[in-house]
Amino acid sequence: MIEIDPKIEEKVILVGICPQGQSIEKIEEYLDELAFLAETAGGITVKSFIQKMERPDHSFFVGSGKVKEIKEAADFYDASTIIFDEELSPVQQRNLEEELKLKIIDRTSLILDIFAARAKTAQAKTQVELAQMQYLLPRLKGLWTHLERQRGGIGMRGPGEKEIETDRRVIKDKIALLKDQLKKLDSQNQTMRKTRGQMVRTALVGYTNVGKSTIMNLIAKSDILAENKLFATLDTTVRKVVIENVPFLLSDTVGFIRKLPHNLIESFKTTLDEACESDIILHVIDASHESFHEQIEVVNTTLAELGAQHITTLMIFNKMDAYRDKYLDKFLPEETKNELMEEFKKSLSAQFNHKTVFISATNKENIDEFRQTLVMMVQDMYHKRYPYMVNFYS
Ligand SMILES: Nc1nc2c(ncn2[C@@H]2O[C@H](COP(=O)(O)OP(=O)(O)OP(=O)(O)O)[C@@H](O)[C@H]2O)c(=O)[nH]1
Ligand SMILES: [Mg+2]
Numbered sequence: 073m074i075e076i077d078p079k080i081e082e083k084v085i086l087v088g089i090c091p092q093g094q095s096i097e098k099i100e101e102y103l104d105e106l107a108f109l110a111e112t113a114g115g116i117t118v119k120s121f122i123q124k125m126e127r128p129d130h131s132f133f134v135g136s137g138k139v140k141e142i143k144e145a146a147d148f149y150d151a152s153t154i155i156f157d158e159e160l161s162p163v164q165q166r167n168l169e170e171e172l173k174l175k176i177i178d179r180t181s182l183i184l185d186i187f188a189a190r191a192k193t194a195q196a197k198t199q200v201e202l203a204q205m206q207y208l209l210p211r212l213k214g215l216w217t218h219l220e221r222q223r224g225g226i227g228m229r230g231p232g233e234k235e236i237e238t239d240r241r242v243i244k245d246k247i248a249l250l251k252d253q254l255k256k257l258d259s260q261n262q263t264m265r266k267t268r269g270q271m272v273r274t275a276l277v278g279y280t281n282v283g284k285s286t287i288m289n290l291i292a293k294s295d296i297l298a299e300n301k302l303f304a305t306l307d308t309t310v311r312k313v314v315i316e317n318v319p320f321l322l323s324d325t326v327g328f329i330r331k332l333p334h335n336l337i338e339s340f341k342t343t344l345d346e347a348c349e350s351d352i353i354l355h356v357i358d359a360s361h362e363s364f365h366e367q368i369e370v371v372n373t374t375l376a377e378l379g380a381q382h383i384t385t386l387m388i389f390n391k392m393d394a395y396r397d398k399y400l401d402k403f404l405p406e407e408t409k410n411e412l413m414e415e416f417k418k419s420l421s422a423q424f425n426h427k428t429v430f431i432s433a434t435n436k437e438n439i440d441e442f443r444q445t446l447v448m449m450v451q452d453m454y455h456k457r458y459p460y461m462v463n464f465y466s
Contacts, residue, residue: 083149084115085142087134088157090124101363105330106157106179108281112301113186118149132171133164143172155182159333162211180207180333186303187336195257196306199343202250203335209243212236258342271312272320272453274446275347277375278356279367280327283390286433287356288324291315291443296324303327308346315443320450323350328374330366337377348380351453354446355387359420359430360394385426386449388442389417393432
C-alpha cells in the first residue's frame with residue numbers, strides 16, 4: 073500500500089472529471105473535499121485539474137493531452153503525487169505511473185491510507201487491513217511491473233505470472249485470516265453490547281467533520297479526539313449519560329463521506345452496527361457547509377445500505393455559529409439577523425420528517441433545548457418499550 077507519512081508534507085496535484093450535465097462548481101467542490109482529504113493525509117494541494125468528458129478514458133482516466141499538462145504542472149510545482157477523485161482501474165493506474173513516473177493515488181487508496189493511519193484498536197486495524205488487501209488484490213500485476221522497473225537490468229526480466237499467482241494466494245489467505253479475526257472480535261463485541269442491558273441506545277451519526285465527537289464530549293463529558301481533519305474518529309465509543317435522572321447510552325462512531333469505498337463499508341459494518349442497532353439516531357449536520365443537503369443524502373443512503381433507515385431520528389443542525397458568520401452580513405441589524413436565522417430554521421424543519429434542533433456545539437448555543445429534546449425522545453422510547461413500568465428510569 074502506498075503510504076503517506078503524515079509528518080511529511082507532500083505537494084500533490086488533484087485531478088477530476090466533469091461529465092456533461094454536471095456543473096463545474098460542483099466538481100470544484102468535490103475537489104475541495106479531496107484537497108481536505110489530502111491535507112488530512114499530510115499533502116498540500118498545489119494545483120487541480122478538471123477535464124470535461126463524458127466518462128473516464130479507459131487507459132489514462134483523462135485524455136492524453138491532459139496527462140501532458142499534469143506532467144508539466146508536476147515539474148513546475150515539484151509535485152510528487154497525483155490524486156484522482158475516482159477509483160482508478162488497475163490498468164489506468166499502471167499506465168499513469170508509467171507515463172508520469174510519479175506516485176499515483178486514487179480516492180479509495182487515499183481514504184484507506186487515512187483510515188490506516190488513524191486506526192487504533194485491534195478491530196479498526198483489522199477492518200482497515202482487510203479493505204486494503206481487497207483493494208490490492210486486483211492490482212497486484214501493476215505493483216509487480218513497478219518493482220520490475222525499479223530493479224531493472226540484465227537477469228531481471230521481471231516476475232512472471234507465477235510470482236503474481238503466489239502473491240495472489242498469499243493475499244487471499246490473508247483476507248480469509250482477517251475475516252476470521254473480525255468475526256471473533258465481532259462476536260466479542262456483540263456479547264458486550266448484550267450486556268449493556270435494557271438502556272435506550274442513541275448513536276451520533278453523520279458526515280465526517282460535522283462535529284459528532286464535539287457533541288459527544290459536550291453531552292457525555294468524555295474525551296474524544298475532535299479536530300478539523302477528516303475521520304478523526306474511527307472506532308465506536310459508548311458512554312452512559314444521565315440527563316434529569318434519565319439514563320441512556322450515547323455512541324460516537326466513524327463519519328461517512330461521499331463515495332466511501334465499498335470495501336471499507338463492508339469491513340466497517342461491525343463498527344457501524346452500533347449505529348444500526350441503536351434506538352435513536354442523532355444525525356448531525358454541518359449547517360455551515362455549502363452542500364450539507366448532499367451530505368444528508370450521503371448519510372441517509374449509507375444508513376439505508378446498512379438497514380438502519382427506519383430508526384427514530386433527531387436531526388441536529390450543528391455549527392449554526394459558522395452558518396451565521398458565513399451567510400449573514402455582519403453589518404445587518406441584530407434583529408434582522410435573528411429573523412433570517414429563524415426563517416432558515418423553519419424552512420429546514422419543514423423539509424424533513426424528523427425532529428430537528430439547531431445548535432452550536434463549540435459555542436454551546438441552544439444546548440439546553442437539544443438536551444431536553446433528547447431526553448424526551450429517550451423517555452418516549454422507554455414508555456414504548458415498557459408501557460407498564462412507570463418509573464423505569466427514575
Ligand atoms: N464553528 C464551529 N465548529 C465546530 C462546531 N462543532 C464542531 N466544530 C469543529 O468541527 C471540527 C470537527 O469536529 P469533530 O467533533 O471532530 O467532528 P466529527 O464529526 O467527530 O468528525 P470525524 O470523527 O472526523 O468524522 C472541529 O474542528 C470542531 O472544533 C460548531 O458548533 N461550530
Ligand atoms: Mg469524530
